[in-house]
Amino acid sequence: MHQPRVTIRDVAAQAGVSVATVSKVINQRYGVAADTMARVQAVISDLGYEASLVAQSLRNHRTNVIGILVADLEPFSTELLKGAADAIRGSGFELVVYSAGGRPGDMVGWEQRYLSRLSGTLVDGAVLVTPTVVDVHYGAPVVAVDPHTGSSGFPTVDADNLRGARLATEHLLSLGHRRIALLAGRADLESAKQREQVYREALAAAGVPFDESLVRVGGYDAELSRRAALELLTGPERPSAVFAANDVSAIALLKVAQSLGVRVPEDLSVVGFDNIPESALCTPPLTTIDQPIRTMGERAVEMLIQLIRGQPVERTHLTLATELVVRGSTARWDGAVRGTAA
Amino acid sequence: MHQPRVTIRDVAAQAGVSVATVSKVINQRYGVAADTMARVQAVISDLGYEASLVAQSLRNHRTNVIGILVADLEPFSTELLKGAADAIRGSGFELVVYSAGGRPGDMVGWEQRYLSRLSGTLVDGAVLVTPTVVDVHYGAPVVAVDPHTGSSGFPTVDADNLRGARLATEHLLSLGHRRIALLAGRADLESAKQREQVYREALAAAGVPFDESLVRVGGYDAELSRRAALELLTGPERPSAVFAANDVSAIALLKVAQSLGVRVPEDLSVVGFDNIPESALCTPPLTTIDQPIRTMGERAVEMLIQLIRGQPVERTHLTLATELVVRGSTARWDGAVRGTAA
DNA sequence: ATCGTTGTCGATAACGTTTTCCAACGCTAA
DNA sequence: TTAGCGTTGGAAAACGTTATCGACAACGAT
Incomplete structure (x- = not known):
């Protein structure tokens, strides 16, 4: 054979x-x-x-393989993977993909289990995408993209969430919105925390009193967001705008709105975050915060490779720029109270 | 360290x-x-x-890694990858992703180069997605998804292109369309060949004379399709409908139509192929042929793992069912000739 | 003639496993 | 007592590389 x-x-x-x-x-x-x-x-x-790469690996203690760990292959991870694949081409490394397959419950042991394989067994290092883990004590280098709150443990790549969230909130405020809801992200991630915090600050700065009932958590997840959106849109006093902490949430919200007969952007403005490819395609096209996801993926593997090679890395915490992309899901609010859907 | x-x-x-x-x-x-x-x-x-997995691999001549080779991480490959990732979970194998990064020119040597690493160096086997290669003479097993024309060399997984293309063409015919264009796929792939062939047969069966000027090749690629679509829609006698050989082509066509002021579906009906997630989101939502892409990815790695284990595999050429999904991009054609865009 | 020096090349010990023996031991049966 | 047998454990040879180090030849300089 x-x-x-x-x-x-x-x-x-x-x-x-x-x-x-x-x-x-x-x-x-x-x-x-x-x-x-x-x-x-x-x-x-x-x-x-x-x-034989295997024999070489055994001898050299280097496999020339790096791992990328994602909770699930949703749009953000997928875009990031594309960037990673681009960056790895010609680097002499291979890319192995670990996907936990969506159930965040499985993430717990899963991440640790793979992380433990790090040092010398299969991969020379790993990129952790929206990890649940905050620190890692294994031998091989690790860089986290969109890291966990308080993970000072390892190098990180993220986007300017502070600026992005401010742009998003201020965009809605400048359109005349006052009842602005938040579809919050995954509570354990720094990005979600920052986006929420800035949302509050921007509202406060504009003199809009904070209304606890207007924030619901969508957890960056379609199904969770659907449920949260339903509550938000059928509640006693419907918001005129929603800042969704990511595009997946925003798109889920869009669908809920449509099924409820709430017109976007006439009755409801929506701004997302991420600028995943889908956000330009959906109806209406989504106003969102652009985050250079592919570039983040590239930077992450570049940094990781430097780390593996023992080369000095200049910035160990990279923050890439975010921008507001205005499309069709936001519109001026005239202040007329249209009341609840009825 | x-x-x-x-x-x-x-x-x-x-x-x-x-x-x-x-x-x-x-x-x-x-x-x-x-x-x-x-x-x-x-x-x-x-x-x-x-x-140490490396030492075990050296000793056992088994790496427990399988490779998936894609030309580029476009929607089809990405969906397939998700299926592959699902199937691989818990199998004891890891998945390494090779992406040529889009330039089909680079594919030529690229595919062979990685294929040559197959036997015993890094992976135990590989899944080839829309490959350019027709046969492989290396030791490790290989299964092709959406294979090259005439690749009897290795096991394959594909969808029922014949039925799908017939459903698509007949759908347009049954809506009253007679001038039906074809945005053809990658000429070297069996799927593209079959879709085109059935398109011709179905037209002939309906008594519609074949018009060579109505077929343009989009190569399953967005940019190529854009150009082809432009020719098609600005030609002397514009078709009333287009059968695009895949959804990426169809979506590119949709954009061209919009930029030209051609309304879909009023002025032009479009049906795609693949049913990638994007096709449900775009405007208008695309009528298309559903192909169970994720399942194809799952089946491919399942088959590959059996092959690697030396287990007998019942069907070495799998063809999964296709279905017509009617959405918003197709409409009845009243036969009125609206002439060229003017 | 002797002594470094330089340039080539090869023996060999790792790297961390798995597997194939074989040895040792404690039994039971004759 | 001894032969035979099942059970348990270990020594050692692979697997395919790479790095170290020493051998050896050729050669110029003293």
């Missing part, structure tokens, strides 16, 4: 040299004469020899 | 046994007394020992 693998020993025999010499020409080490090198090269391409 | 890895030797020393015995308890081999086993287990969890 498995054809006999051609090994370094075969090459050595065929070329009439020792395995040591073959190894040297493979790794471009000094100390082999030009003609022997040529001879060995010839035999190598002749036999179609390829060094 | 790297804390000293705890090895099987450490466990053996600590437990007062030999490494052979430790290996036996790890792999549940017969021949170790209950109390020694318990003692070793205790030491293992005590030291937090984890066997």
Whole structure:
């Protein structure tokens, strides 16, 4: 079945040299004469020899594989994965994807279990996407994207949530909205915390009293957001605008609004966060905060590779810029109270 | 920097046994007394020992890693990847993703290069998504999803393109359309070939004469499709309907139509193929042929794992069912000739 | 002639496992 | 007592690399 693998020993025999010499020409080490090198090269391409990555890994304590751990392959992770895949091309590393498959309940042990495989077993390092874990005490380097609250433990890449949330809230305020709800994110993530905090501050700065009943948690999740949106839109005094902490929440909200006959943006303005590709496609196209997700993925693996190589890394906490993208889901609010849906 | 890895030797020393015995308890081999086993287990969890996957791989000639090769992480591949990730969970395998990064020019050597790493170097087998390669002569098993034309070389997973294309074309015909264009797919893929062929047959069966000027190739690619769509919609006698060979093409077409002021579905009906998530979100929501992409990904890795394990696999060419999903991009055609956009 | 020096090359010990023996031991049966 | 047998444990050889170090030849300089 498995054809006999051609090994370094075969090459050595065929070329009439020792395995040591073959190894040297493979790794471009000094100390082999030009003609022997040529001879060995010839035999190598002749036999179609390829060094066993596994054996090399065992010997070198380097697998040249990095892992990316995501809770689920939703749009954010997927975009990030694309960036990671772009950055890894030509780097000499491979990318293995671990997805917990959506059930956040499974995340708990799952993350730790894979993290424990880190040092020397399979991967040389890992990118953690929206992790639940706050610190890691294994040997291999780790960088977190959209990190957990208070995770000073490892290098991070994130976006300017503070500015983004301020832009979002102020956009709604500037359109005349006063009853602005918040569809909050995953409570354990720094990004969600910051977005909520700035939302409160911006409202306060505009002199809008804070109304606890206007914040519901959507947890960055479609199903949770659907339920939260339903409460928000069928409550006693419907908000005129919603700041959704991410686009998945916003899009879920859009669907709920449509099913309820609430028109967006006439009856309800919505702004999201992330600018995932879907946000430009949905109806109406979503006004949102752009976060350069793919670039975040690229930066994360670049930083990780530097860490693995032991190279010095200039900034160990990267924060990328966010921008407001105005599309069709937000509109001026004239202040007329249209009351609850009836 | 790297804390000293705890090895099987450490466990053996600590437990007062030999490494052979430790290996036996790890792999549940017969021949170790209950109390020694318990003692070793205790030491293992005590030291937090984890066997080196690399060393195991070297010894066993099995890496427990499978590769998935995609040309690019566009929606189809991404959905397929989700299915693959689902199927792999709990299987004991890991999934490494190779993306060529979109430039089909790079695909040529790229695919072969990674394929050559197959046997024994890093992965135990691979899933090829919309490959350019038709046969592979390396040791490890391979299964192709949406295979190349005439690739009888390896096991395949695809969807019922024949039925899907027939449903699509007949749907348009039954709505009264007669000038039905085709935005064709990647010429080297069996799926594209079949979709085009059935399109022709269905038209012929309905007595509609074939018009060569109505077929343009979009290559399953957004940019190519944009250009093709532009030609199609600005040509001398605009079609009343387009069958796009995949949803990416269809969505690109939708955008071109909008920019041209061609209303969908009033002035132009569009049906896509694939039913990627985006097709439900775009404006108008796309009528399309559903192809169970995630399931295809699951089936592909399941089949591959069986192949790797040497288990017999019942069906080595899987074809999954397709269905017509009618949404908002198709409408009845009253036969009035509205002429070219003017 | 002798002595470094430089340039090539090869033997060999790792790396951390698994597996195949084989040895030792305690039994039971003759 | 001894032969035979089942049970348990260990020694050692792989798996395919790479790095270290020493051997050896050629050579110029003293």
